[in-house]
Amino acid sequence: MLARNPKEKSEPPIGIQTQTSKRYEWLDVTRGALIVLIVIQHVYWFSSGKEYWWGRAQLAVNAFVVLSGFVLMMSIKGRQQSYWPFLRKRLAKLMGAYLACFFLALVIRPLIVGKHAQEAMRELAEGQHYWAHIGAHLSLLYGLVPNYWLPRVDDAFLPPAWFTSLMVQFYLVAPLLGRLSEKWLWRLLGLSLIVLLHPINWRLFVYWSPYGAALPMKLYLFLGGMLLYTYWPALGSGKAPFWCVPVIKLGNASYWIYLLNYPVLSLVF
Numbered sequence: 349m350l351a352r353n354p355k356e357k358s359e360p361p362i363g364i365q366t367q368t369s370k371r372y373e374w375l376d377v378t379r380g381a382l383i384v385l386i387v388i389q390h391v392y393w394f395s396s397g398k399e400y401w402w403g404r405a406q407l408a409v410n411a412f413v414v415l416s417g418f419v420l421m422m423s424i425k426g427r428q429q430s431y432w433p434f435l436r437k438r439l440a441k442l443m444g445a446y447l448a449c450f451f452l453a454l455v456i457r458p459l460i461v462g463k464h465a466q467e468a469m470r471e472l473a474e475g476q477h478y479w480a481h482i483g484a485h486l487s488l489l490y491g492l493v494p495n496y497w498l499p500r501v502d503d504a505f506l507p508p509a510w511f512t513s514l515m516v517q518f519y520l521v522a523p524l525l526g527r528l529s530e531k532w533l534w535r536l537l538g539l540s541l542i543v544l545l546h547p548i549n550w551r552l553f554v555y556w557s558p559y560g561a562a563l564p565m566k567l568y569l570f571l572g573g574m575l576l577y578t579y580w581p582a583l584g585s586g587k588a589p590f591w592c593v594p595v596i597k598l599g600n601a602s603y604w605i606y607l608l609n610y611p612v613l614s615l616v617f
Contacts, residue, residue: 371585371586371587372419372584372585372586373584373586373587373588373592373596374584374585374586374588375415375418375419375584375599376588376595376596376599376600377588377592377595377596377599378411378415378584378599379412379415379598379599379600379602380594380595380596380597380598380599380602381595381599382408382411382412382602383408383598383599383602383605383606384598385408386408386409386508386606386609387605387609387613388400389403389408390609390610390613391613393466394464394613394614394616394617395617397464397465397466406559406560409511410566410569412511412602413514413566413569413570413573414569414570414572414573414576415573416515416518416570416573417518417569417570417571417572417573417574417576417577418573418574418576418577418583418584419573419577420518420522420526420573420574421526421573421574421577421578422577422581424522424523424526424527425526425577425581431523434519434523435519435520435523438519439488439516439519442488442512442515442516442603445603445604445607445608446488446509446512446607449506449509449604449607449608449611450485450505450506450509452608452611453505453506453610453611454505456611456614456615457474457505459615460614460615461475463614463617464614464617467614469500470500470503470504470507473499473500473504474500474504474505476499477498477499477504480498480501481498481500481501481504481505484498484501484504485504485505485506485509488512488513488516489513489516489517490502490510490513490561491510491513491514491516491517491557491561491562491563492513492517492561492562492563494555494556494557495555495556495557495558496555496556502557502558502559502561503559506607506610506611507610508606508607508609508610509607510557510559510561511561511606512607513561514560514561514562514563514566517562517563518563518570521563522570525570525571525574526574530575530578533571533574533575533578534575536567536571537568537571537572537575540564540567540568540571541568543564543565543567543568544568552565553565
């Protein structure tokens, strides 16, 4: 990629770096609020074995997916670059946090196995297919592997990391999507909504991934974010008030928090 402007903000964690001279602090505020909701959901999960309504619907993570489409479209429109340098740069920014948190989850696994009743089925699948799960996760494309073939592949060892695989899949096609005309983006969005039809939707979530870790299951959200930038590029721009600074800091660290909070909470509880 081109040399980075020193005025640019740091890498937005769950999503894609904003490659623009504009200030989009409200996007970081949104990320900060969303990551707080996700951590609260995980705390409630470990303490009660249940989910809040936004956890069952994955509303907070879905909002991150839309933000990722928005910010990547901003990056693609702002700078011209070839495919492979773009892909290497994006993967490098995901890999550090992912590998650190994944291996941490493996290290602490002996300490937490059998301690949480609601995790019993996942831990059983991990034990039965241990090395298959390791190999799948190191490939970063495990979201494309159906649970029907490899049980609990999307949430083995580090459950939140299904999002990392989803982002890798999106990175593989994002430069191509970003160069489509608005008309073709709308057509592709319409086609992608097929996954919401009930006969297709429930089969995908039951047999493939209950989280939606395969790109076709969440593509409509990415495309929605890309189209949102196309028609409203100033959304989230501007400087947030000073009292939002703590939330902005959470937003800037949200990818690390997202991956790290689950193994930490599993130890705490």
